[in-house]
Amino acid sequence: xxxxxxxxxxxxxxxxxxxxxxxxxxxxxxxxxxxxxxxxxxxxxxxxxxxxxxxxxxxxxxxxxxxxxxxxxxxxxxxxxxxxxxxxxxxxxxxxxxxxxxxxxxxxxxxxxxxxxxxxxxxxxxxxxxxxxx
Numbered sequence: 001x002x003x004x005x006x007x008x009x010x011x012x013x014x015x016x017x018x019x020x021x022x023x024x025x026x027x028x029x030x031x032x033x034x035x036x037x038x039x040x041x042x043x044x045x046x047x048x049x050x051x052x053x054x055x056x057x058x059x060x061x062x063x064x065x066x067x068x069x070x071x072x073x074x075x076x077x078x079x080x081x082x083x084x085x086x087x088x089x090x091x092x093x094x095x096x097x098x099x100x101x102x103x104x105x106x107x108x109x110x111x112x113x114x115x116x117x118x119x120x121x122x123x124x125x126x127x128x129x130x131x132x133x134x
Contacts, residue, residue, distance in 0.1 A: 042071040043095040044115045054131045055124070058084035063132075065093060077102065085124055086110055100132070 048067040054060035061083035066076035077090040089104040100113040100120050111130050113122030119133035 040073045040096065041098070042073055043100060045118065045120075046070055047072065047075060047093065047095070047100075049134070051132050051134060053079075053083060053087055054133070055084040055087075055128050056131075058128060060084065061087065063087075063090060085126060085128060087124075 046067070047065045048070070049065060051063050051065055052060055053063050059082060062080040063083075064078040064080075066078070068075065073096070074092065074094040077093055079088055079090045081088070083090070086104065087102070087110060090102050090110060091105045092103040092107070094101050094103070098114070099122070100115075102110045102113070104110050109125055111122055111124040113120035113130060113132055119131060121129075121131050124130050
């Protein structure tokens with residue numbers, strides 16, 4: 001009798017596990033796909049175009065922000081000469097978690113800015129105040 005129970009135990013256990021794997025009781029569990037990520041929120045301003053970066057007491061420069069589409073959450077930066085601090089190395093921007101992050105040619109953050117009614121304000125990674133406006 002023990003041999004029959006041992007012989008039947010594995011196929012029954014395997015069938016039970018397969019049945020549970022097909023359950024859709026929990027999102028992402030057994031459905032074969034990962035839970036969907038939240039849709040990124042685009043910046044409140046269309047970033048494409050010319051912007052003025054200013055650091056009080058340190059200077060200012062013009063920058064051209066590129067975006068592949070309106071409402072893009074990332075793009076390129078082409079700074080003009082004379083940018084304060086290390087902002088002459090600006091090459092990329094991303095908008096994530098409600099803030100604008102400017103990055104250098106190595107992908108390292110240069111500044112994090114928040115929207116302030118048509119412009120962006122924040123600090124450079126060195127602690128300098130930064131304003132980005134049209």
